[in-house]
């Protein structure tokens with residue numbers, strides 16, 4: 001155990017040595033980080049003893065909630081038995097083999113193979129390598145181009161950030177890398193409402209932006225389209241039901257591969273094992289991470305569908321790609337225990353039939369709040385859009401930072417909810433109960449009231 005220190009002592013050491021991800025180092029140093037010390041179920045406790053409802057599952061990952069002894073025991077036993085061995089030189093470990101087998105069993109038909117990585121970003125780097133290799137093997141080496149979406153998030157490595165459509169990330173480090181371009185996201189509120197389109201009509205319009213981009217590039221040059229079934233970090237953008245099936249039709253027409261980034265949507269989050277099942281499409285590759293171990297230990301990878309797997313296996317020869325931790329035995333042992341627990345607790349059904357619809361109902365009720373212009377959910381992902389004028393749908397000026405004000409009130413009142421612009425988003429652990437959803441919504445309403453009071 002690490003000896004305890006006071007909050008101030010932790011903050012001082014933190015500011016002196018720890019460069020946090022996606023953080024203004026100087027500003028955080030001045031303010032001091034919040035120190036999270038322990039957790040159980042859906043709750044966190046900070047170093048001041050405050051109990052906080054974690055409505056973000058850590059970082060979209062703690063699907064089974066905190067404190068699950070099955071996962072802790074699996075890690076401990078595997079650490080004792082074999083803490084590490086690699087999978088490079090014609091070797092394998094039982095946990096990696098067993099997890100690959102278990103993932104194939106829960107994957108949609110046609111997925112029999114898995115490539116392991118250490119994170120979602122590494123998984124998406126693997127996707128880029130695999131997609132391009134696939135087209136080389138098809139005798140179409142010019143098919144290198146991958147189409148993605150603005151405001152999508154696919155990680156922070158060079159390829160992951162390039163696939164992602166966060167322009168502020170591209171601005172640092174000379175991104176995107178060549179051969180990647182972005183189309184607009186299927187966000188009805190910003191891109192369809194003002195045009196007077198119904199959500200479903202807008203879904204078709206947004207999908208056809210893919211067709212336009214394919215024509216611009218020349219279909220013979222396009223390798224793949226990648227997207228999150230429901231965009232997470234971009235603000236929980238739930239696409240209209242018409243969107244993904246139309247994307248699938250367009251991709252099929254041109255023979256291009258479809259990649260589902262399931263890093264957030266996988267493992268029950270949307271009420272099915274995979275978000276692509278909820279959104280009604282059949283990807284060729286699926287990136288996963290986060291929920292595969294419920295975040296207890298890092299693990300990511302790519303589910304490889306038959307079309308790509310057959311080419312790589314039968315014609316590919318050596319695939320020149322991999323990571324030290326591809327198939328890490330401890331991570332895979334935790335992954336196996338996690339999948340087993342999701343099945344035992346029937347969490348996928350729990351989301352689909354019980355707490356998912358209940359959250360949708362509760363979020364719909366929040367639309368009576370003067371700040372809430374729109375409320376959307378998909379399984380246990382949800383977003384509330386804060387607006388200045390609900391009737392006209394007028395947005396707040398970005399410099400007002402209303403989302404950040406609301407986030408501050410959440411933090412101050414024992415709730416972790418994230419702000420993406422003025423979209424307040426949640427993705428609570430899948431073990432959440434109806435009573436806990438009521439508590440969550442009660443805390444959200446209080447934060448909204450405090451935010452409204454600040455604006456007057």
Ligand code: PLP
Pocket residue numbers: 119120121122124153154155156228232233261262263264289290300
């Ligand atoms: N893809 C999606 C959809 C994500 O949300 C994330 C992380 O939030 C990633 C990829 C990157 O995963 P990681 O942070 O494990 O590299």
